[in-house]
Amino acid sequence: DIQMTQSPSSVSASVGDRVTITCRASQGISSWLAWYQQKPGKAPKLLIYAASSLQSGVPSRFRGSGSGTDFTLTISSLQPEDFATYYCQQANSFPLTFGGGTKVEIK
Amino acid sequence: EVQLLESGRGLVQPGGSLRLSCAASGFTFSSFAMSWVRQAPGKGLEWVSAISGSGTSTYYADSVKGRFTISRDNSKNTLYLQMNSLRAEDTAIYYCAKVLKGGATHFDSWGQGILITVSS
Numbered sequence: 001d002i003q004m005t006q007s008p009s010s011v012s013a014s015v016g017d018r019v020t021i022t023c024r025a026s027q028g029i030s031s032w033l034a035w036y037q038q039k040p041g042k043a044p045k046l047l048i049y050a051a052s053s054l055q056s057g058v059p060s061r062f063r064g065s066g067s068g069t070d071f072t073l074t075i076s077s078l079q080p081e082d083f084a085t086y087y088c089q090q091a092n093s094f095p096l097t098f099g100g101g102t103k104v105e106i107k
Numbered sequence: 108e109v110q111l112l113e114s115g116r117g118l119v120q121p122g123g124s125l126r127l128s129c130a131a132s133g134f135t136f137s138s139f140a141m142s143w144v145r146q147a148p149g150k151g152l153e154w155v156s157a158i159s160g161s162g163t164s165t166y167y168a169d170s171v172k173g174r175f176t177i178s179r180d181n182s183k184n185t186l187y188l189q190m191n192s193l194r195a196e197d198t199a200i201y202y203c204a205k206v207l208k209g210g211a212t213h214f215d216s217w218g219q220g221i222l223i224t225v226s227s
Contacts, residue, residue, distance in 0.1 A: 001169070034213035036152075043202055043217035044144075044152065050211055087152055091212040094166040096142075096154040 002026050002090050006099035012107040019075040021102045023088035028068045032092040035064055035073045038101075039084045047086075048073065078104070109133040111203050111218035118224045123193050129186040129203030129218055137161070137181040140206035142214060143188050145199035155201070156188065157212060171197075193225045 003026035013019050023033065031051035036044040046055045048064035051071060061076040075082055083106055088099040115127040129141070142157040156177040157166045165177050176189040186203050200222050204214035 032211055034211070036214075038152075043220055044214070045217075046207070046213060046215045049207055049213045049215075055215065089152075089154075089213065094157070094212075095168045096157070096212055098152040098154065101151045 001095055002029060002092060002097055004088055004090055004097050004099040006086075006088055006102050008102060009100065010103040010105060012105045013078050014107045015078055015080055017078045017107075019078050019082075019104060021073045021086055021088075021104075023066075023071045023073070023099050025069045025071075025090055025092075029090045029092035031067050032090055033064075033066070033071050034089045034091065035062075036087045036089065037082075037084045038087065044087065075104075109205060109216040111205065111216060113201065113203055113218045113221040115201075115221055115223070117222055118226065119193055120227050121193060121195060121225055123225075124189070124191045125193065125223065127188040127190065127201055127203075127221065127223070129188075131184045131186065131203075131205070134205070134216075136179075136184040139208065140212065141179060141186045142204045142206060142212070143177065143186075144202045144204055144214070144217075145197075146202070146220075147196075147199045150199075153199070157206070158186070190223075195225050197223065198225045199223060 035048040038044040052064045063074045143155040158177045174192045200220040202220045203218045205216040207213045207215040
């Protein structure tokens, strides 16, 4: 199974800050990586797929990059509605696996 | 607008069985693979199972293989998860999710989730 390791597990940031979250796969997954945002009590929301493709309707301040084993989600200017938990997910092979999550908190 | 609505009994005893349903609307159901993802209370996301659009291919997490069965009825636009031999560690919110068009098994639409509690 492919293990997905996210870091940091939590980050404190202020509105307007640039935030970077990383996700590392235990083996190469090409660009088969997605990022999701989840707010408390809500279902996850797809932000980025295929490592760097922005899902329709998602603000352009979200950017995904990387390939192989190392990936990054960058929020260029954090907005109040961005405080949430973020997960990466690999789709290279079954079983599909998620990272452990990164909670973005208000500083 | 894509809508996914999960349903099923919420509380079941250890060793018991339960079938979850997910009613889909707003898209051509048979054209898309579907999946179940769960989230234990206060924990992260765990993929459970997936099924192709035709229903001929199915996939499972090791943690549920042999106990859970995914299926679909394309005439009813409904996804199912039959859960047998339930354990306390199966307690979670279960989400059904629609797979993104284009090949990658990423999830572009999710249901609101249903809490399943396995307890005596």
